[in-house]
Amino acid sequence: MEHKKFSKLELLKLSLKYSKLNLKCTLEYKFDRFFTTLAVFVREMVSIAVMYLILTRVISIKGWQMNEMFFLYSFLFLSYCIFIFLFTGIRDFDNMVYTGELDRYLIRPLGLLYQVISARVDYCATIGHGAVGVILFLSTYNSVGIDWNFRNIVYYILALLGGVIIQTSLFMVSSCFSFWAVRTTNLRNLIFFNSRRFAGYPISFYPGIVQKMLIFAVPFAFVSYFPSEYFLHKPDLSVFWHGCLYLTPVVGIIMFTLVYIFWRLGLKSYSSSGNSMY
């Protein structure tokens, strides 16, 4: 069969096909998947509830009201929800290497990253996190005093997508290690999920070292804090450079570019050693 390049439209159609099959798989186990989704939702809601209970007693920290805190928190959930919906495969990549699924992808006439991304969608996590995000957003977007004009809406969307790309890049770094037959799942969970927990609060709460970590090392500050500050302009922002408010998409693109180079390097190494070392 003559091989010609896939057009963008063909790739999009194929992606939709994959998501449809994934949905069908999820629906095969409606009962179980429902409870998985519920479990994710409840787990996250509990942390929100704890935060609520604490905040009702403390009233405000560094001038942040409760609804403002929740607005900040909604960025984390919504961007994570979109990340999982689009890039589940990157989260599950080590498993693909381990089971040899990756080898199957390599003998198909499609790009590897495309297949990794398209092949899986975790609807449970998407809906579980998404629901929390939507609840937080809907209950705060009106009360935090944002004028939802065109400019702000565009900013919001760009910041959200930037946050998605930042989290994608973070996950992808640890995925890349799988190419060298190194399992980093736990290291990733340690770094990713703990930083994410930090990022649920305004970073000005933390000592300098943690702030620096959330800006330079695991830049979650650009996922939640700076986008929120763009809208809220709290006094604690004065510590940071104002330009940070606009950097979310830039940080995302730079990180992804670097990580993609790392990915290519990993793929090259994989093709010279395979997964035979597991």
Next chain:
Amino acid sequence: MSLIEVRDLTKDYRLNVKKRGLLGAVQSLLVPEYKLKRAVDNINFSIEKGEMVGFIGPNGAGKSTTVKMLTGILSPTSGSIMMGGLSPHKDRKKNASRIGAVFGQRTQLWWDLPVADTYDLLRYIYRIPEKKFEQNMEMFNDLLGIQEFMSQPVRQLSLGQRMRADIAAALLHDPEIVFFDEPTIGLDVVAKEKIREFIKKINAEKNTTMLFTTHDMLDIEKTCKRMIIIDQGTIIYNGTVEQIKERYGRSRTLVAEFAQKLDRIDLPAGVELIDQKDNKKYLKFNRDEIQVSGLIAELTSKYNILDLTVTEPEVEAIIREIYEGGIDFDKGISGDSKKSLSEQYCVPC
């Protein structure tokens, strides 16, 4: 030029040397030490269009590394592979649309979905024209009977059904070259036979080039004319199945059933009693030294014999002997003679 040309193909793996004990574990974490393992050592072969070739060799011989390089999953350390003018690794995507692969131990079907869903997805992945897709589906249904379980989730299929479905999935896009890795593993005799028949039919009808790696010698005997035996990374035999039988399968076993149980019998020189059961005796001899007719005549003149059968060794037995080092290949038999394996060397890096 042949469809597949492999020249001086070599593959080295870099292995992390693990030290013993806790101290050793810490040490190898901090100062990793590597050694190179040569999995494939300078092999050459070519395969013509439409050929069916069996790749055999003991575990760890380098078969799957070779197949991984042929399919473009791994890049060679040195040497070259040309498949119809393409390099499988460098032109991975282009090459991929022309090849198919069946891994008996792993499925490419979606575990929780009906088989039909995977086929539908493959139709998009390989951009199979509607008409061809339907023709192929019809043909596979006729030969493999996949229709009967098309709408069942894969997890509910029997191993035989799953394997049939997997083979159909790999052939759906009419690949020019198909790799079969243990295509009949774990199947019963009837199912095995059915799959072999199907594979032969596809080969005859579509002139598909096929490569098998398997431990089931019957797979090879029944489907392939040629086989390539790999051991320790080198090709030790590359020739027809008949030839190896002719050349190395010289021993014959005569099974004689006597009228009564005999404690001992007189045998001519060169005939060896290897086993006995009830009234049956198993006599082994070399067909170059002893004529069967002579032996039978001698036995029947001395004893009352009810039944006689002569069996020749299965290829499997010959191969076993080769693996165990009982047969040394002389240079005459194949283009690639056995070479001594270059020593595994250590490189601290």
